Amino acid sequence: MKTKSLFAIVMVLLMLSSCYSVRVKVTNGPGGEPAETETEEVTAGELIRTLDTVAKVGIATKENPINLPDCESGGLHAVEYRTTFGGILKYLITFGRKRTVKVKYVCNKKTNTGVIDLD
Amino acid sequence: MATTTTEPRVWWDTLHKNGRFDLKFFLRTKLEKESNMPSLLDRYNDAADEMRRLIKEADDNDEGFRSIGSKWSMSSIAHHPDRMHFTSNMNIGFGIPGNGVHANSTYKSENLFFFQCGNEIKEISHFLESKGKSLKASGASNGQTIAGCISTGVHGSGLDIGSVQDYVVGLNLIIGPNPEDVVYLERHTKPALNEKLPQRIKARIIRNDDLFNAALVGLGSFGFIHGVLIEAEDRFLLKRYVRKIKKQKAIQISNTMDFQPLANEITEEVDAQGNANRPYHYKVFINQYSNDDDYVIESIYKKPFDPNYKQIHGDPIPFMKQFIYRDLIYLLIKISEKFQKAIPLFIQALSGTILPKEKDENGQEKNIVGQLSEIFWDAGYQGKAFACSFGVDHKNSGKALEVLTKLTKDDGPIPGIFAMRFVKQSDATLAFTKFPVTCMIEIDGIQWNHKEDGIISLHEYGKRMIEVLKANNLPFTIHWGKNAAWDFPGLAQDMFGGDVQKWMDIRSALLSPRMAKLFSNPFLDTLGLSQLSSPVDPGLIVSL
Numbered sequence: 001m002k003t004k005s006l007f008a009i010v011m012v013l014l015m016l017s018s019c020y021s022v023r024v025k026v027t028n029g030p031g032g033e034p035a036e037t038e039t040e041e042v043t044a045g046e047l048i049r050t051l052d053t054v055a056k057v058g059i060a061t062k063e064n065p066i067n068l069p070d071c072e073s074g075g076l077h078a079v080e081y082r083t084t085f086g087g088i089l090k091y092l093i094t095f096g097r098k099r100t101v102k103v104k105y106v107c108n109k110k111t112n113t114g115v116i117d118l119d
Numbered sequence: 120m121a122t123t124t125t126e127p128r129v130w131w132d133t134l135h136k137n138g139r140f141d142l143k144f145f146l147r148t149k150l151e152k153e154s155n156m157p158s159l160l161d162r163y164n165d166a167a168d169e170m171r172r173l174i175k176e177a178d179d180n181d182e183g184f185r186s187i188g189s190k191w192s193m194s195s196i197a198h199h200p201d202r203m204h205f206t207s208n209m210n211i212g213f214g215i216p217g218n219g220v221h222a223n224s225t226y227k228s229e230n231l232f233f234f235q236c237g238n239e240i241k242e243i244s245h246f247l248e249s250k251g252k253s254l255k256a257s258g259a260s261n262g263q264t265i266a267g268c269i270s271t272g273v274h275g276s277g278l279d280i281g282s283v284q285d286y287v288v289g290l291n292l293i294i295g296p297n298p299e300d301v302v303y304l305e306r307h308t309k310p311a312l313n314e315k316l317p318q319r320i321k322a323r324i325i326r327n328d329d330l331f332n333a334a335l336v337g338l339g340s341f342g343f344i345h346g347v348l349i350e351a352e353d354r355f356l357l358k359r360y361v362r363k364i365k366k367q368k369a370i371q372i373s374n375t376m377d378f379q380p381l382a383n384e385i386t387e388e389v390d391a392q393g394n395a396n397r398p399y400h401y402k403v404f405i406n407q408y409s410n411d412d413d414y415v416i417e418s419i420y421k422k423p424f425d426p427n428y429k430q431i432h433g434d435p436i437p438f439m440k441q442f443i444y445r446d447l448i449y450l451l452i453k454i455s456e457k458f459q460k461a462i463p464l465f466i467q468a469l470s471g472t473i474l475p476k477e478k479d480e481n482g483q484e485k486n487i488v489g490q491l492s493e494i495f496w497d498a499g500y501q502g503k504a505f506a507c508s509f510g511v512d513h514k515n516s517g518k519a520l521e522v523l524t525k526l527t528k529d530d531g532p533i534p535g536i537f538a539m540r541f542v543k544q545s546d547a548t549l550a551f552t553k554f555p556v557t558c559m560i561e562i563d564g565i566q567w568n569h570k571e572d573g574i575i576s577l578h579e580y581g582k583r584m585i586e587v588l589k590a591n592n593l594p595f596t597i598h599w600g601k602n603a604a605w606d607f608p609g610l611a612q613d614m615f616g617g618d619v620q621k622w623m624d625i626r627s628a629l630l631s632p633r634m635a636k637l638f639s640n641p642f643l644d645t646l647g648l649s650q651l652s653s654p655v656d657p658g659l660i661v662s663l
């Protein structure tokens with residue numbers, strides 16, 4: 001019994017420590033898609049989109065990516081990937097067959113620049 | 120067709136939560152899709168029609184209308200309780216072809232660019248860099264819109280360059296609901312465009328220096344700014360040094376703008392005769408709670424562009440993140456996160472030297488080289504902040520700093536720290552950079568609860584700042600986009616004297632009484648700037 005609970009504690013600690021988030025941001029683009037929101041997050045002023053899905057193994061592979069169709073500019077400004085405790089649990093319970101994917105992303109601002117002809 | 124969504128709301132707030140403010144409707148305009156309307160000028164004109172419709176709609180409902188940019192202003196300048204309008208998606212931009220330039224223009228066509236109001240500084244820089252060009256100056260960061268910048272008079276520390284509005288050479292305003300309410304303004308003594316572009320955007324040309332200068336820093340109240348014409352320049356590099364120097368030396372430089380004392384501090388920036396180079400930008404960081412003998416200064420020099428600068432000096436952005444004295448505001452937030460809401464502890468932390476060392480892990484001074492857009496990069500912070508910013512003649516900077524920091528310690532302690540930047544005089548009638556070289560003395564910090572924290576309120580602090588400057592006979596201005604006791608009696612006159620009436624006379628001549636009301640707001644009312652002049656002098660807005 002003792003070893004069991006010790007094992008459980010170690011597992012929980014391991015899972016907790018494997019929760020992380022990574023934010024990746026383009027430095028030389030036109031900037032993020034703007035939004036007027038009242039948030040106090042670090043991303044205030046940017047339109048945050050979220051991809052929240054459960055991917056079956058084999059679905060989200062190199063040949064078969066999860067598509068993001070909603071960036072009007074066709075480009076990404078920032079991506080935040082977060083692993084959660086629940087996500088890791090699901091991964092373990094399903095023996096790696098299902099993965100929770102939670103990605104927040106900001107599209108590039110759609111630019112409207114170019115040349116004009118005055119003739 | 121450009122489309123606008125109208126959302127009923129009960130409140131609105133600034134980015135840094137300096138409100139809340141009452142609101143009825145929040146509007147957002149998006150341009151027609153490029154695929155449906157490929158011509159930039161067609162899309163621009165289509166947006167102009169939409170703006171006239173929105174102005175009419177507000178007028179028909181007897182309501183006010185105020186466009187906003189990125190809501191970075193901390194004063195209530197961007198607020199209107201009736202209709203507020205988000206412009207960041209209105210971001211058309213293009214260069215001016217040679218055949219669009221006025222015959223008497225002193226500007227090169229390759230340097231003239233036209234930007235719709237919602238273009239942010241970051242995306243303008245991105246576009247200009249793709250053409251081998253650069254903005255002449257910006258603020259410390261890059262998220263404001265071009266119209267938002269000029270409406271308050273955003274500055275960096277361009278000693279010989281000035282503020283954002285100082286490189287704007289043409290303005291396309293929409294001053295009412297009718298087709299003839301689309302106007303294009305520029306200086307008659309410095310024309311930039313011939314009739315071709317104004318004709319294409321269906322704008323009436325008015326060339327008049329006084330009108331242009333009044334509208335330039337228009338406080339959001341000179342009509343809707345649809346587009347601005349700017350003068351850019353060839354891209355260049357900036358080399359940034361941060362040093363700790365004796366307080367007295369830093370102040371001596373500030374008071375005199377003689378940079379010779381820097382010769383033995385920044386030995387790389389000295390000519391063959393031993394004369395110190397004149398910096399592009401000079402900033403002094405002041406932690407008024409520290410007894411250190413030194414101040415930290417930032418001195419930045421303009422250098423010719425070298426395409427290999429990243430290979431030679433490294434990528435400036437990671438360096439800026441590692442070494443920068445991040446905008447003080449950001450630093451303060453980091454500290455306040457640690458100390459939660461405990462302002463006294465926070466103040467105690469400020470008593471030591473809290474600014475990070477501008478040295479690498481080997482103890483070497485690290486100088487950073489990058490383009491303007493890289494040195495004045497993204498602001499890394501959001502949250503509840505305040506900022507107060509006073510303009511004084513640089514000759515008075517030492518004295519003004521002394522009285523303001525003393526007040527901040529005696530009547531506070533206020534959870535913020537000071538900085539000074541120096542900016543060339545602006546021609547704009549109500550620019551707060553009105554002195555030959557204006558020293559902007561700013562305190563940035565986190566908001567506090569004056570009841571819980573036992574410190575005077577921000578409003579009271581703002582009032583006391585004005586009082587001590589007046590008591591010491593130090594003429595001053597205040598940054599329109601920052602916190603202040605804006606209801607201080609006679610404030611506008613104190614700051615700008617006769618220019619206030621001049622500005623109001625010109626505004627009254629340009630806008631019909633209904634439109635003058637529609638484009639004013641409680642901020643303007645508080646300052647007494649929304650009053651209409653009577654009789655109106657139509658001569659003030661004739662094309663010369």
Ligand SMILES: Cc1cc2nc3c(=O)[nH]c(=O)nc-3n(C[C@H](O)[C@H](O)[C@H](O)COP(=O)(O)OP(=O)(O)OC[C@H]3O[C@@H](n4cnc5c(N)ncnc54)[C@H](O)[C@@H]3O)c2cc1C
Pocket residue numbers: 134135185186187188189190191192193196197198206236237257258259260262263264265266267268269270271272273274275338339340342343344345498598599600601
């Ligand atoms: C992180 C941070 C850093 C800052 N750094 C600096 C700095 O270095 N230097 C400095 O001077 N200031 C600085 N400020 C202040 C800020 O740059 C100014 O207040 C600026 O005016 C904000 O621009 P915005 O686009 O957010 O405009 P807003 O704050 O949204 O609006 C400002 C004014 O512009 C008007 N306006 C906007 N668009 C239009 C339009 N199309 N037509 C008519 N009126 C319009 C609004 O009505 C309002 O009156 C900083 C603020 C923050 C939050």
